Amino acid sequence: MREALFIKRNSDKWRDVEQNPTTTDGRPDPDELVTNFVELTDDLSYARTFYPDSNVTRYLNGLTAQMHRGLMQNRHNDRGRFVTFWKYELPLLFRQSHRLLAIAAGIFLAAAIIGWVSAAHDNTFVRLILGDSYVNMTLENIKKGDPLGVYNSSDQSTMFVQITLNNIYVAFRTFIFGLFASFGTMAMLFYNGIMLGAFQYFFHERGLLLDSILKIWVHGTLEISAIIIAGCAGLTVGNSLLFPGTYSRLESFKRGIKQGLKIAIGLVPIFIMAGFLESFITRLTLPSVVSGGIILSSAAFIIWYFILYPISLNRNNQP
Helix, strand or coil: CCHHHHHHHHHHHHHHHHCCCECCCCCECHHHHHHHHHHHHHHHHHHHHHCCCCHHHHHHHHHHHHHHHHHHHCCCCHHHHHHHHHHHHHHHHHHCCHHHHHHHHHHHHHHHHHHHHHHHHCCCHHHHHHCHHHHHHHHHHHHCCCCCHHHHCCCHHHHHHHHHHHHHHHHHHHHHHHHCCCHHHHHHHHHHHHHHHHHHHHHHCCCCHHHHHHHHHHHHHHHHHHHHHHHHHHHHHHHHHHCCCCCCHHHHHHHHHHHHHHHHHHCHHHHHHHHHHHHHHCCCCCCHHHHHHHHHHHHHHHHHHHHHHHHHHHHHCCC
8 A cells, every 4th residue: 555545544533542441531532542543553564564754654654653552541440441441442352263263163163063973973082082981971870860960070169270260271272273374263263163063962872962961061151162263273373474464574483373372362252161160060960941041142252252343333333
């Protein structure tokens, strides 16, 4: 893009930033500061890449420094910053990764189908994927009339801590593996999808598919969704290396790491809730309508917060 066109497209936005948006009581609005700062740093990175010695680059550098001081002055309002991150910053960042979310979901779904079909055609496949000890234990539980008794086998509080930490570990490993040019993340998504497909076929083969869905997906809706979203974060990092676009590869990588890490951090509360449901709720014998309600509510939240709300928020922020 020619420098004159770059300036023409963004000059009004920069002028608005200079006016220092305020709230009704005259103090800087932290939400406005964060949104403007993210956009301004993007423009500055672009200008540094293509117009390194230009006046517009020096101008944006000074304006960014001014915005940074404004942000630092508002850091004392930790609660406001916390709300801003969840209400605006994370959804706006996530909107940029929707295409990668679709890819992550596609990889996971394809792997789950492969896991299901493989288990249907190979009697040893489930044991290969899930392990002999788990399969034997579950078969014993089925004989006792409690096929999902594994969820009753541990103390609730201990189970909650262990499950939550393990889920967070899996998510961050999926994210970090994006450093291997996205292939590590794709492998993690594929492996987890294979496990889910084989797991569900194991219960389907014994006429317990619906029972397993109403039991396992009480926590699994959030857990599986978060793993897919963690895959999206990993692909964001990997693709920033593979496809830097108009940025230098290093600058693109730094942006990808920052965006992917924020997405991964944003999943921690979801894994905590999934761990709580698995430890304290899944073990209960719930009416089907209650289990179904929890599953549908969890799915509705994921779709709203990670897909619909970012689209709406991004649309409202368009000039």
